[in-house]
Amino acid sequence: EIRGSLGFREQSETEEEGEGQPITRTKNKRTKWYHQNMADSKQSGAVVLLIGSGGREHAMAWKLAQSPQVSKVLVAPGNGGVNGPKLERVTDLNVNDHKSVLEMCKKNDVSLVAVGPEAPLADGIADFLNAGGLSVFGPSKKAAEIEASKAFSKDFMAKYKIPTAEYKNFTDFKAAQDYIKGIKHKVVLKASGLAAGKGVLLPETTEEALESLEQIMVKKEFGDAGSEVVIEQRLGGPEASVLAFTDGTTVILMPAAQDHKRIGEGDTGLNTGGMGAYAPAPVLTDELREFVRKNVLQAAVDGLRAEGRKFVGVLYAGMMLDPELGPQTLEFNCRFGDPETQVLLPLLDTDLYQVMKNCCNGTLDKLEVKFKPEVAATVVAASGGYPKKYKKGIKITGTDEVKNGANIFHAGTKLDGDGNLLTNGGRVLTVTGTGPSLREALGQAYFGMRKIKFEGMQFRRDIAHRALTPERQLKVAVLGSTRGTDLQAIIDNIHEPGSKDPSKIDVCCVISNRSKAGILERATKYKIPNKFVSAKGEDGKLVSREIYDERVEDAMRPYAPDLILLIGYMRIVSGAFCQRWERRLINVHPSLLPKFAGGMDGDVHAAVLKAKEKETGCTVHFVEEKVDAGEILVQKACSVDPTDTPDSLKAKVQALEGQALIEAIEMFRLYQLGVCPLRNAHRLSGGEAEPKKSKVAST
Numbered sequence: 001e002i003r004g005s006l007g008f009r010e011q012s013e014t015e016e017e018g019e020g021q022p023i024t025r026t027k028n029k030r031t032k033w034y035h036q037n038m039a040d041s042k043q044s045g046a047v048v049l050l051i052g053s054g055g056r057e058h059a060m061a062w063k064l065a066q067s068p069q070v071s072k073v074l075v076a077p078g079n080g081g082v083n084g085p086k087l088e089r090v091t092d093l094n095v096n097d098h099k100s101v102l103e104m105c106k107k108n109d110v111s112l113v114a115v116g117p118e119a120p121l122a123d124g125i126a127d128f129l130n131a132g133g134l135s136v137f138g139p140s141k142k143a144a145e146i147e148a149s150k151a152f153s154k155d156f157m158a159k160y161k162i163p164t165a166e167y168k169n170f171t172d173f174k175a176a177q178d179y180i181k182g183i184k185h186k187v188v189l190k191a192s193g194l195a196a197g198k199g200v201l202l203p204e205t206t207e208e209a210l211e212s213l214e215q216i217m218v219k220k221e222f223g224d225a226g227s228e229v230v231i232e233q234r235l236g237g238p239e240a241s242v243l244a245f246t247d248g249t250t251v252i253l254m255p256a257a258q259d260h261k262r263i264g265e266g267d268t269g270l271n272t273g274g275m276g277a278y279a280p281a282p283v284l285t286d287e288l289r290e291f292v293r294k295n296v297l298q299a300a301v302d303g304l305r306a307e308g309r310k311f312v313g314v315l316y317a318g319m320m321l322d323p324e325l326g327p328q329t330l331e332f333n334c335r336f337g338d339p340e341t342q343v344l345l346p347l348l349d350t351d352l353y354q355v356m357k358n359c360c361n362g363t364l365d366k367l368e369v370k371f372k373p374e375v376a377a378t379v380v381a382a383s384g385g386y387p388k389k390y391k392k393g394i395k396i397t398g399t400d401e402v403k404n405g406a407n408i409f410h411a412g413t414k415l416d417g418d419g420n421l422l423t424n425g426g427r428v429l430t431v432t433g434t435g436p437s438l439r440e441a442l443g444q445a446y447f448g449m450r451k452i453k454f455e456g457m458q459f460r461r462d463i464a465h466r467a468l469t470p471e472r473q474l475k476v477a478v479l480g481s482t483r484g485t486d487l488q489a490i491i492d493n494i495h496e497p498g499s500k501d502p503s504k505i506d507v508c509c510v511i512s513n514r515s516k517a518g519i520l521e522r523a524t525k526y527k528i529p530n531k532f533v534s535a536k537g538e539d540g541k542l543v544s545r546e547i548y549d550e551r552v553e554d555a556m557r558p559y560a561p562d563l564i565l566l567i568g569y570m571r572i573v574s575g576a577f578c579q580r581w582e583r584r585l586i587n588v589h590p591s592l593l594p595k596f597a598g599g600m601d602g603d604v605h606a607a608v609l610k611a612k613e614k615e616t617g618c619t620v621h622f623v624e625e626k627v628d629a630g631e632i633l634v635q636k637a638c639s640v641d642p643t644d645t646p647d648s649l650k651a652k653v654q655a656l657e658g659q660a661l662i663e664a665i666e667m668f669r670l671y672q673l674g675v676c677p678l679r680n681a682h683r684l685s686g687g688e689a690e691p692k693k694s695k696v697a698s699t
């Protein structure tokens with residue numbers, strides 16, 4: 001029967017194919033064809049429907065597609081980044097029409113549905129699909145109320161003695177006003193219903209609290225979500241996101257994560273859906289982790305089950321580690337967090353589909369869920385103006401250049417008719433890096449983020465700043481042949497040997513190939529060690545480029561620099577030198593490369609004028625053996641006026657060069673260039689080069 005269904009006909013070794021042309025199949029070929037088709041049938045796996053369109057869902061789809069048990073992941077509706085061998089978008093399905101979702105699942109032989117966002121869960125999609133015979137990774141409507149109603153959630157925590165802040169729920173505006181006027185401590189105001197993660201306000205004074213209350217309950221800035229408000233005591237301390245897989249009985253914790261809600265660096269500005277995250281978060285010690293598992297997540301799962309609200313899926317506890325009260329539960333979410341998912345799933349070392357199946361089948365206790373002993377960090381790129389008004393439809397470039405282990409998870413993106421990637425939301429995408437240390441993971445993420453560009457793009461440059469331990473100062477050597485004007489900008493702004501300010505560097509030495517170069521005098525003035533290195537041998541003849549570069553390294557050796565800057569350096573360095581200092585050797589060029597590559601100083605400016613360019617500037621780039629061909633790090637531009645001369649243009653560009661160098665040094669210091677800034681683990685010359693296994697060297 002199987003052979004017949006596959007189209008085998010025993011009666012003939014010769015069959016007609018195409019335009020009536022006979023072909024002959026030997027028994028060996030027929031047997032081979034049979035086994036190939038049987039193998040294909042065995043390889044066909046499960047079809048999963050994933051509901052959602054954000055970065056969280058892209059990360060979930062990416063991880064599910066890695067499962068050998070899964071043949072296809074249908075993502076409804078997905079976004080512009082959802083593509084791959086096993087990924088398929090479903091853009092014409094109304095996920096709010098549960099009947100249509102069920103029909104689509106049956107038509108496509110879907111065996112499991114994973115729900116990303118909270119709204120469909122709160123609307124009862126899991127109940128409907130379960131009743132239709134489908135397995136759903138996500139809680140029922142009753143169980144999802146732990147997120148859908150903050151008032152219910154707070155009452156639930158109080159009932160089951162889950163640690164949380166003092167609170168009161170209000171549906172009456174006047175009663176809420178009177179309560180605020182009668183208390184002395186700071187408060188947090190929360191719209192009880194779902195408000196897309198934005199219904200939490202943190203007033204600083206009683207007056208601001210009353211204004212916030214009016215925003216929620218009277219002006220209805222969060223819609224019906226603000227019909228009931230929770231007013232709770234404001235806590236202090238670091239926060240941690242603790243997520244767990246659960247089948248309604250067993251709870252398996254993921255590594256603790258820490259996200260960054262505020263739009264601005266230093267945790268300033270308006271609240272957002274999250275501008276970045278990292279995991280594991282060291283703030284949650286093993287002892288605290290066990291406390292949260294037992295007294296928060298397990299207690300919640302047991303309490304929900306006792307009330308007939310069995311919870312299947314991911315339960316997310318937002319925790320605050322108050323220095324006086326200990327771990328306190330800020331909120332529960334009934335699904336994966338965003339952007340926490342983008343750091344947790346890259347660390348998951350167990351088949352996500354298998355985890356979901358065991359949760360749905362009530363057998364999570366039978367599965368060992370493992371996580372990689374690594375660190376992950378993700379950085380969010382957002383539209384200009386977010387979290388307020390922002391434009392959509394802006395072209396995104398550079399995503400195809402993100403490599404070397406970093407992953408892009410799309411959120412607010414779409415493709416136009418020509419296949420161009422466009423912005424389509426506030427949080428546009430995230431770049432996630434992983435590595436053996438937090439610094440290396442951040443380096444991968446920021447290195448990838450630097451490749452991506454779109455108008456108005458904004459991202460925070462201080463993700464995980466509270467978890468990074470202080471290190472020694474960055475040591476920078478300078479090679480120069482001229483006056484060293486750009487060095488002055490560095491001296492004035494960031495050179496401060498011995499400073500405890502991590503943004504300050506130590507220009508540890510200045511080396512020149514010219515004995516009377518102005519840059520040496522400048523270094524002497526500021527007590528920076530400096531030296532002239534001759535390019536001639538004992539016989540008075542010029543030595544080879546390789547030998548000269550070794551002399552330079554000998555001169556630098558006592559100062560052990562981490563980074564070398566070429567500032568007006570009128571020499572071409574050897575390929576061997578470039579290799580030994582790979583990604584630690586940067587140059588500033590007086591044009592907007594790749595235009596006018598290979599030119600020197602005044603010649604470049606004259607060439608710009610001759611070419612009638614309307615714009616010029618400077619470029620800071622990594623140095624490679626091919627002149628001016630290394631990766632571009634920073635570019636600064638200025639206009640070319642009709643009255644400009646080579647000298648006036650040089651003055652304009654030089655004013656930008658110092659700024660560009662300082663920006664590049666800061667990027668290097670913050671692990672944003674894909675390499676560990678501190679080079680103390682490597683020998684200066686004649687030893688090992690940077691590790692080739694990864695663009696990020698081990699600390």
